[in-house]
Amino acid sequence: MGSLPLNTFNPLDPAEFSDESHAVIDFIADYYRTVENYPVRSQVKPGYLSKHLPNQAPLFSEPIDTILEDIRHDILPGLTHWQSPNFYAYFQANASTAGFLGEMLCSGLNVVGFNWISSPAATELENIVMDWMAKLLKLPPCFLFSGGQGGGGVLHGSTCEAVVCTLVAARDRTLRKIGHDAISKLVVYASDQTHSTVQKAARIVGIPPTNFRIIPTSAASGYSLTAHSLRAAIKADVAKGFVPVYVCATVGTTAVGAVDPIRDLGKVSNEFGAWYHVDSAYAGSATICPEFKHYFDGVELADSISMNPHKWFLTNMDCCCLWVKKPSELVDSLSTNPEYLRNKASEGNEVVDYKDWQISLSRRFRAIKLWVIIRRYGVINLVEHIRSDVAMAKQFEMMVSMDKRFEVVVPRKFSLVCFRLKPRFDGDDASSINQRLLEMVNSSGRAFMTHAKVDGMFVLRFAIGTTLTEMRHVEMTWKLIQAKAEDILLEDV
């Protein structure tokens, strides 16, 4: 280690690679052993890091031990610890040993499989593992390579990429019939619970922001989008000369974990010729369990479906599965064929060139990660992993409902519990006490939750699924929440 003399500079020397990698492994293992001790949500102030680091790159090499020491002292305190067992914010990004091993293999082999020939195994393993995943989720054959109906899957980095690509395909499918100038007539439909990524994607692909319909949901339907309201919105637009191009339904919404009626919305979308996408970023993982399978009923009506293993499938960042019924519609919009990428295999049409199924040309070998995870754990453990998180959420939900000061706001479906302190008097919307409760819990450093608003209510979200979370953490956090609530309620007397 230390300064590397110029004449022997070999940044991929196997011995040095081993030594330094082992040092980093030990560092990370130690991090997992102690992650519970850090404030979950970082407590630093904006701009803290520039006080610790020089404002320009070092001229000379520095040893890895020095760098790791700086990470410990300067970086770790500034992290919000997504791997802390007391992280209940957003949705979890649940790391695992196998996910990490898969990332190491991806990064170590460092192949770039943009087309088949640039690394055949990268493409073919992705074909195979996407079919494995589709079978685990019990998707119909129309989404599988082996389904014999022309469908197939691809790994993206995020749902937003998946939505941009399917939106572009949907847009072009429609514009081919009515001409490009009609782009200003295209309308995209979502609910007020749909992830903001869909609105952003619609804007990215050139659909006017005013043509994004946010259809209201309510407690009556459990915050799911009803076929009735979708149909009414589409009909109103069609009457005005607009063209419905894309409908997004969700299994497991971000705010409250609601599930849209997939079959009903699919029928309406199909009737009006709009592309039908099902986003199951968070809850898609749960459908590997038979008891959650029914949420996908009617998914054969969809043009595309996506879910993120990097949320709840023990997959380190990043990984989003996208299946499409007609990949040729993606390729029609996203294909490029510059001379420097031409090759016999692609021209023979015998192979998949994934560059034409995604935004970017370059791509990481994510398939090996997902494949290692599935093999290392096996379906039985993966199912158990989902069930144990759901069981903890159920337990938490019960504890909340047993405390008269609190209420569960939306019935729990998966491992997300939405609750709040009840209003204390007529006309109290309870927003301010719940907002204070959230801030007190988060600034204690002992747990991190986030919030949502539904029907004007300020709701606390408790998302269980971080890999290291055990029931004792959930129990301790509930006690913490109760204690902070007690303080707030006493103050207000």
Next chain:
Amino acid sequence: MGSLPLNTFNPLDPAEFSDESHAVIDFIADYYRTVENYPVRSQVKPGYLSKHLPNQAPLFSEPIDTILEDIRHDILPGLTHWQSPNFYAYFQANASTAGFLGEMLCSGLNVVGFNWISSPAATELENIVMDWMAKLLKLPPCFLFSGGQGGGGVLHGSTCEAVVCTLVAARDRTLRKIGHDAISKLVVYASDQTHSTVQKAARIVGIPPTNFRIIPTSAASGYSLTAHSLRAAIKADVAKGFVPVYVCATVGTTAVGAVDPIRDLGKVSNEFGAWYHVDSAYAGSATICPEFKHYFDGVELADSISMNPHKWFLTNMDCCCLWVKKPSELVDSLSTNPEYLRNKASEGNEVVDYKDWQISLSRRFRAIKLWVIIRRYGVINLVEHIRSDVAMAKQFEMMVSMDKRFEVVVPRKFSLVCFRLKPRFDGDDASSINQRLLEMVNSSGRAFMTHAKVDGMFVLRFAIGTTLTEMRHVEMTWKLIQAKAEDILLEDV
């Protein structure tokens, strides 16, 4: 290892994490020791892998040793080995120990820094390291956070993402003035040497495919886009009522490594109010050396500039640096602000929320990778690394030009040499012999090159920069090329 009993399933157990990670490190170190022995371009036939793997996920867990053994037997033969010292195809994706360590830290900490509060250090380290990189590339202060002019940088996964985001900002900046319906009037300008990603991005953001101008270049300008031809193209469009929205210039084109005149094209772009982007995906890394700095002359006229450390800066996939003069223009187009992400820091406007500078919400902690690379090697070694690749390319170019059967087609600027077998008689375009030569070299498994076409010529591209490549590999490959050429020329007698 082996089957994991359900009741103790802990997929992030630190001891197991250590053991299994060390096993994978040893596997990868061994791969680097032996990578030279594999056929560089995989020699498998389409569909080979499905014969080796089961068509559904295993029910039970499998030990990591079994998985690694399967990778050795089933996956490695199907890889095209981008880390082989005899890989000269496309542009290199040069891995390094520090790049790998950085990826491990990114993946192990597994934080998701979409906004500041979700992991302050992830955002702040990215701010700092983007300024470090900007200074290394000698970019003007207008692109730095610390430049005091409102500029700054962000890490994307690929150039295509960077181009999509800047195109969306450019599109909306123009449409805000002339109305969304005018999207069909917007025109994007590039040369016939510009990377295909720009054309794809223009299509993604909704600009009509017929409004993408591919301006021809020629040998006379070394295949760079001239200001004269750009101006003529823009003027012709403006006369017809079109609106120039985006111009992409390149430092180091993909096909032949040409450099566009950055200042001259910038003046034309600015004159017509088009967004001016400079793509230096490959050659940007070289500008850390003073001798290449002048290629960026005039870059202060650009609205944005991008380069890919994952090509030539010892950075494992993926990593693309994008700097913009007015990040607010990205934010105007890409910002979303759903309730569940609201927080005090963001509302105080004191912090950067990178979700609004990119396509996706989620993002990996890539900054730690780039930071580890720069610190571990230091500027001196990084400069030396670029220079040694350039020196090898110079040597290769010299060997080619000393063999009368060959010619260097385009003068070399960086580490890419474009050459071919000369035509043998009047009217011979030499395409078929060069095509055969390429195929013979690649199917030998001993080296992998790709090709390009310029002015109708079939040109062999020899891109030097894979980390393990030493002069002995270049020399051996040149001998191989000469021997295959000899065979071809003898056959044809």
